[in-house]
Amino acid sequence: MQTTVEIFKSLADETRLRILILLQSGQELCVCDLMQALDMPQSTVSRHLATLKRCGWLQDRRGGVWMYYRLQQEMDGLHQAQLALLIQRFVGGAVCRADRERLETYLRGKETAACG
Numbered sequence: 001m002q003t004t005v006e007i008f009k010s011l012a013d014e015t016r017l018r019i020l021i022l023l024q025s026g027q028e029l030c031v032c033d034l035m036q037a038l039d040m041p042q043s044t045v046s047r048h049l050a051t052l053k054r055c056g057w058l059q060d061r062r063g064g065v066w067m068y069y070r071l072q073q074e075m076d077g078l079h080q081a082q083l084a085l086l087i088q089r090f091v092g093g094a095v096c097r098a099d100r101e102r103l104e105t106y107l108r109g110k111e112t113a114a115c116g
Contacts, residue, residue, distance in 0.1 A: 007078060010055035014095075015040070015048045017086060020057060020071070021096045022103060024087050028070040029103075030063070033110075037103035057083075 010016060015038065022037055023029060029037075034045050049069055052058045056079055058069050072079065090096050 004078065006055050007082070010051055010057065011082060011086070013048065013051075015044070016052055017090060018096065018099055019045075019048055019052060020083065020086060021090055022099055023058070023069065023071050024083065024091070026071070028061075028068050030066045030068050032066070033103060033106065034069070036106040037099045039102065 018038060019034060022034065031042060031045055031049065034049070035042055038045060046067075049058065049060075049067075053060060053069075056075070057072060059072050060067050060069050062068075071083070075083065
């Protein structure tokens, strides 16, 4: 029961929802990518990423000095159902569209030596 409660608590924050929506395309993103997309400082983004990882939403890998995140490849049924609901509900919203636009603009202009 505690795991289920923690999963739902992890979804009770707008920033964490925004991160999940950004990662739902299957793309792997580093913290700096998410900072730009969310227009938030590294400490805030990292704190939310840690919560999502602890609750089974994300997997990470280190690449040099950078941490890269993606959605967990093998989610259980509860995670999958909640993610599908979130995507359906929020992906077309103004905030998520703005996040995606900032991310795409940043990724297009990002120099390969700057991050990753």
